[in-house]
Amino acid sequence: MRIAFVVGKFPLISEVFVLNQVIGLIKLGHEVDIFSFSRGDTKKIHSDVEKYGLLKKVIYLDPLHRVSDRVRETRMSLSEKYSKKIGFKLSLLDLIRYTRDKFLLMKLIHWLRLKSMRPYDIIHCQMGTVGLRFLPLRRLGIFSGKLVVQFRGEDITEFVKQKGEKVYGKLFKEADCFMPVCDYLGERAIALGCPKDKISVLRSGINCKRFIYSERVIPSTGFIRIAIVGRLVGKKGIEYAIRAFSILKKRGYKAELLIVGDGPLRMRLQELSKELNVDKSVVFFGAKNHDEVVEILNKAHLFVAPSVISKNGNEEGIPNVLKEAMAVGLPVVSTYHAGIPELVQDGISGFLVPERDTQSLADKLGYLIDHPEIWIRMGRSGRRFIEKDYNIEKLNKELVDIYRKLIK
The missing domain is CATH 3.40.50.2000 (Glycogen Phosphorylase B;)
Structure with missing residues (x-):
């Protein structure tokens, strides 16, 4: 299988659980890429990051995310032929705006490069908060594949308290599977409105x-x-x-x-x-x-x-x-x-x-x-x-x- 792991920051020394899954899937013969919204500290990293060359597998989404937010608001067609090629629709006004701002234009080019990648079988978001950030990219067709979201604790406790109990409403509808790391968090997800048939508890293991x-x-x-x-x-x-x-x-x-x-x-x-x-x-x-x-x-x-x-x-x-x-x-x-x-x-x-x-x-x-x-x-x-x-x-x-x- 071709699998995309989406994380908030990489590498992150405290998130050994991400490495355990990524390396395990690689050992089982699957093709894994890592997409991260921000860059972690590369000076102090887990030994397995170097051993398995994981830094070479990372594509950073931090410049991409802000562009997708802008593009999401406008899906006007520039031309039917062009929109089919790039997989989304832009208005002429937006295209001019991106062209004037060189920084934004570079983000857009980065986005188009990602769009040209082969589709994934699975897109696995580590943490519900990461799933929310990723959702616009999936809606725009930049990524395709079954969307899996893993709840680990803070994302379904503190974050929900801050943002309200309806914060995951759209994600619950659009993602294909949710994997809380324990029964306790699974019950929390159901109480917040996650369909029970979308939940598969998967405990976080160690080597x-x-x-x-x-x-x-x-x-x-x-x-x-x-x-x-x-x-x-x-x-x-x-x-x-x-x-x-x-x-x-x-x-x-x-x-x-x-x-x-x-x-x-x-x-x-x-x-x-x-x-x-x-x-x-x-x-x-x-x-x-x-x-x-x-x-x-x-x-x-x-x-x-x-x-x-x-x-x-x-x-x-x-x-x-x-x-x-x-x-x-x-x-x-x-x-x-x-x-x-x-x-x-x-x-x-x-x-x-x-x-x-x-x-x-x-x-x-x-x-x-x-x-x-x-x-x-x-x-x-x-x-x-x-x-x-x-x-x-x-x-x-x-x-x-x-x-x-x-x-x-």
Whole structure:
């Protein structure tokens, strides 16, 4: 199959899930192109971006999008013969306007070049917001193929709160399939008006081969490393991890909190750790590439993911790094948030606590530190569950099955 992946930004180090699908489809013998609305940071990229030459597969749509918005408003025919060649209709006035503005003319030429490309079987938009941006390009006939939209969290929570519950109305009608990454988001989509028969839940998987399982045991020093990974934004709940950690320190536990990631809340979180007198035991690593994150996970004993609904309504789907932590054998403590209970089995592969409940978070972390004999059992359970339900090789085959049903 010939497949177009459409993303908001590429490359983006935090969106490993895009790489997992793209590379998986390439390995399965499919032809994949990547279209991105903006350029990411090419100085810090995932190793697979270089390995598979993905930067050579990217075509940037950022100049194209603004042109399509202008052209969409005018579909007057310049000539029947010309409109058939380019696949859309322009008025003479618009053509003159584009010609006078060299920048706009270059965008138009870029658009015509894309129009000349062979059609795709599948156009896969990562995130509902990307689907909305892409829709005008499909309407104008620049791209053809079955339109698939994947919901991942923020796009169907915070974005809907900002724009209103009818924001996806047209997309629900025109796209051919919607793939939320968990049952929770699937139910949200249906509640917003998405036809149930257009929904196929496809969980976001990880490459289990890249995560070496290791049984966790308490070190001879008794010093415990607790890891947390994610952007330093509200929905990650890192504030509550720091507060829970301060409770542990007051109880006399020998532990260190390793915070991996960067974001707008970094300064505030560093100040909080000082206010709570735990700054010497809380390490802020900043942003790390994926291989570096895995290295830190391998050195940790426990993992915490205290996700919450942020003040602006942003929610997770299921954090990929939580799957990665379980894959390497870490007992985890997380929250009853979004799709996380579909991943973490309370009391089996880890513990779940209510959102923003720092006392319960501290209690469960303390219980794990006091009972290292359950670490191996929890780690094994987590690894087995990931291999069974979140193995990217299995999920990419399911993705291909969904594609094939659409193009029959």
